[in-house]
Amino acid sequence: MHRRIIVVTAVHGPSAPFLAEAxxxxxxxxxxxxxEWRWLVQEDGTSDRVAPHVPDDPRVTFRQGRPGGPGVARTMALAHADGPYVKVLDADDRLTPGALARDLAALEGDPAIGWATSRALDLLPDGSTAGFPDDPEHGPVERHTVLDHWxxxxxxxxxxPATLCVRRDLLVALGGWMALPASEDTGLLLALNSVSRGWFSAEPGLLYRKWEGQMTGQSAHVDTAERTARMAVVEARARAxxxxxxxxPPASG
Structure with missing residues (x-):
């Protein structure tokens, strides 16, 4: 019998056309x-705009629910995650070849590693990609280092945080993604780093799409008052x- 890595995707109407590429x-x-992988696609809402874009594949499950943002949608999908690892994949992003195998190698290779990330490349509207200049070294990410850098x-x-692959038990213990209108994935990343060592793969694992409809590009995302409040609660949770x-994972013995 195959073991499963569960890929969780939150989607809403505007991003649904990108599901085919994901x-x-x-x-x-x-x-x-x-x-083997299984893909849990969870709509943030109950529209009729997403279902037509969901692939007809027995490995893919589609559900809907009350709107609450991507963090709520992903966390609701956890109820159906029946594998030891959960990989996040945003509806408008794409994995690079070998991404899941590299995540599994890191997590299966060291039981003290609770989560894995990888290098991400921006996928620009013209199809070109751009990287980030300050990626960490390939290898373990020690506790508190992400929080301190942030x-x-x-x-x-x-x-x-859009590249995260997490042990399911650890993800559930932390309550899934934070109940925030945005930065819910950053909140999870910092919480993970507060309690567990991680892993960073220097090989790109994600193409992070830049497009006019993405939620992080909207004016509300950079509203000063809201952003200040989000960052305050994200940090407070991580430090607590x-x-x-x-x-x-707990030490043996």
Whole structure:
């Protein structure tokens, strides 16, 4: 029987047409022989705009729910995540070849690693890509280093939360994604880094699409008052978790 890596995607009407490209990037993944992927597509709402774009594939499950933002949609999808690892894939993004296999190698290779990330490349409207100049070194990401970097660099994390692959038990223990209108994935990343070592793959694992309809490009996303409040609660949660001195996965013995 195959073991499963669960890919979770939150989607709303404007991003639904990109699902075909996300699906193609999933189908191109080559996994170890005893592994398979399942894709949970969760609509943030109950419109009739998304379903026509969901692939007809037994490995793909589509559900809808009350609107609450991408974090709520992803967290609701966790109820159906029946594998040991959960990979996030935004509806408008694409995995690069080998991304899932590299995540599995990191997490299966070291039980003390709770989560894995990778280099992300911006996918620009003209089809070209652009990287980031300050990616960390390939290898383990020690506890608190992401939080410290984020706090010291204008709330910019050194690794991209849209590339996360997480042990399901750890993800559930932290409550899934934060109940925020935005930055819910950054909140999860900092919480993970507060309690667990991670991994960064220097090989690009995600093409992060830049387009006019993406939620992070809207004016509300950069509203000063809201952003200040989001960053405050994200940091407070991460530092509270760090203060508990809880380590995950738990030490043996």
């Amino acid at each position: 699906y193609a990037s999933l189908c191109a993944q080559e996994l170890p022989g005893d592994w 706090a010291a660099h204008g709330h910019r994390a050194p690794v991209h 978790l760090a203060g508990l001195r809880w380590t995950a």
